[in-house]
Amino acid sequence: MTFEPESLGQSRSDLAGALRTERKRAGLTQTRLAQLCCMSQTKISNIEGGKLTPTIVDVELILEAIGTTSPVVTKILALARTANTEWQDLWASRRRGVDKKQNDLARLEAVTTEFRFFLPTMITGLLATPDYVRASLARNPGDMSKTVAKKLERQQILTDPSKFFTFLLTEQAVRWPLASPIAMAMQLDRLASVSRIPNVRLGVIPLGMIGPIGETPLSVFTVYDRRLVQVETHTGALILRDHRDVNAYRDDFDRYESYAMFGDDCRERLSEWATRFRE
Known part of the structure; x- marks a missing residue:
């Protein structure tokens, strides 16, 4: 994967938006998703608000709990990797x-x-x-x-x-x-x-x-x-x-x-x- 330096900061907000969209698409509340991932609701809220950059493992757990389809998983994991690079x-x-x-x-x-x-x-x-x-x-x-x-x-x-x-x-x-x-x-x-x-x-x-x-x-x-x-x-x-x-x-x-x-x-x-x- 090629990283563009100017895109690294933007990828965090893109990642937050993509995860928020997928949760809503699945009809889950932040509280329910937190329970499925064994995370706190505050952590889910901070991730979706762009205040916290999730690890790759965090993102994989969230996507598995939501039941996201394969093509979308690949896209979101790419965003997660870029967001974890500075x-x-x-x-x-x-x-x-x-x-x-x-x-x-x-x-x-x-x-x-x-x-x-x-x-x-x-x-x-x-x-x-x-x-x-x-x-x-x-x-x-x-x-x-x-x-x-x-x-x-x-x-x-x-x-x-x-x-x-x-x-x-x-x-x-x-x-x-x-x-x-x-x-x-x-x-x-x-x-x-x-x-x-x-x-x-x-x-x-x-x-x-x-x-x-x-x-x-x-x-x-x-x-x-x-x-x-x-x-x-x-x-x-x-x-x-x-x-x-x-x-x-x-x-x-x-x-x-x-x-x-x-x-x-x-x-x-x-x-x-x-x-x-x-x-």
Whole structure:
């Protein structure tokens, strides 16, 4: 299915209208439909009013309870999939203020328990030193001081014992010389230090750890519980909430994790690379 970014928001209202029409066609009240789906009447009302985006599973349950015919089911499920997809483009983010993105991430992190970060190209802000953060934002126009401060402030979540983090970094991400050699050496020391936090699991995938054909890492992505996946591209980020997408990325993460080095082996490799930067 091809997604048009400008259509993603509209699809939510289209989905709400289609589900409302099908319920009325079947002669069901919201209360009766809620009973058939084991949902609350408030949830059905919010879905039909466009206040709540239902999951694919929610939509499948509703359509089954209504007894919707096959061609209509296909159309409505397509709307549901589009409604569960969001595009955040880089230019809109810049117009809004790059620091505002940090607030959005902080709110998402606050309600997430389990995090999976796959980092094939560069080091994420939660793991970055101040020098690395500033270097990563160097191409953005304007004053980035607020964004730098908020990125560093977000790192406090790593010490929250109720949160669990797994970071997978490729050798390319770790060794890409984004900052000066001494700054890169300090950044690698920072990775080794973070890897000792009890609720953090940090692994690196050396270039020599070649996986099977077809296991090529394609993009940076983060999995938040089983709630959603954020996939980063050069011009923005794709937010996926469909449970099939989330499960697919979790499966990919598990495969990449099997190639990674953790613990003392990881720290030894990071130390070797840091030494090369210092030399």
